[in-house]
Amino acid sequence: ETGVTQSPTHLIKTRGQQVTLRCSSQSGHNTVSWYQQALGQGPQFIFQYYREEENGRGNFPPRFSGLQFPNYSSELNVNALELDDSALYLCASSVGTLNTGELFFGEGSRLTVL
Amino acid sequence: DAKTTQPNSMESNEEEPVHLPCNHSTISGTDYIHWYRQLPSQGPEYVIHGLTSNVNNRMASLAIAEDRKSSTLILHRATLRDAAVYYCIRPSGTYKYIFGTGTRLKVLA
Numbered sequence: 001e002t003g004v005t006q007s008p009t010h011l012i013k014t015r016g017q018q019v020t021l022r023c024s025s026q027s028g029h030n031t032v033s034w035y036q037q038a039l040g041q042g043p044q045f046i047f048q049y050y051r052e053e054e055n056g057r058g059n060f061p062p063r064f065s066g067l068q069f070p071n072y073s074s075e076l077n078v079n080a081l082e083l084d085d086s087a088l089y090l091c092a093s094s095v096g097t098l099n100t101g102e103l104f105f106g107e108g109s110r111l112t113v114l
Numbered sequence: 115d116a117k118t119t120q121p122n123s124m125e126s127n128e129e130e131p132v133h134l135p136c137n138h139s140t141i142s143g144t145d146y147i148h149w150y151r152q153l154p155s156q157g158p159e160y161v162i163h164g165l166t167s168n169v170n171n172r173m174a175s176l177a178i179a180e181d182r183k184s185s186t187l188i189l190h191r192a193t194l195r196d197a198a199v200y201y202c203i204r205p206s207g208t209y210k211y212i213f214g215t216g217t218r219l220k221v222l223a
Contacts, residue, residue, distance in 0.1 A: 004157075033209075042201055042213030043158065056209040090157050100146050103211065105157030 136202030
């Protein structure tokens with residue numbers, strides 16, 4: 001059984017560019033949540049996908065968007081990058097949507113915006 | 115407000131027990147309390163969760179106050195590998211977890 005994998009692990013972009021981050025969920029997990037973690041802060045919820053539909057969203061602007069595919073893998077897209085988007089982006093997979101279960105996190109994609 | 119309150123940092127000697135406190139005074143009757151930890155350069159890792167009674171697993175114990183307004187994560191014998199940021203989390207709605215800034219645990223050899 002493979003865990004949650006994210007790619008790329010590190011990347012550098014410039015302001016105004018667009019970025020796509022990818023996440024493969026753990027086998028058997030149908031739900032993916034994305035979090036943004038700024039330096040020295042706890043992770044902040046971006047959104048959750050369940051069975052290819054967005055199931056909930058945190059306080060992030062529409063330029064943060066996502067997709068979930070039939071195999072439950074997921075993408076996070078960020079348009080018009082800003083300096084403050086520099087952060088570690090974490091993907092977490094789980095079974096179902098209720099907040100009573102365990103989240104399995106990947107090691108994250110570290111984005112630097114110059 | 116779904117945030118929890120934790121001390122910014124704590125220290126422990128190796129092989130000694132560690133009690134990490136958390137206040138969640140506005141928690142509802144059906145919200146679980148979750149604990150995760152984040153080792154350097156890694157994603158958060160599940161530690162334990164519970165609703166009302168005390169919970170134990172191979173990593174830790176969770177003691178929940180009778181009024182559920184606070185809880186304590188107990189590491190029975192701290193090791194150097196337990197040095198991490200520990201997050202006490204309560205859910206917001208049915209799908210969202212709210213992380214605070216956590217407690218940075220330093221374990222002294």
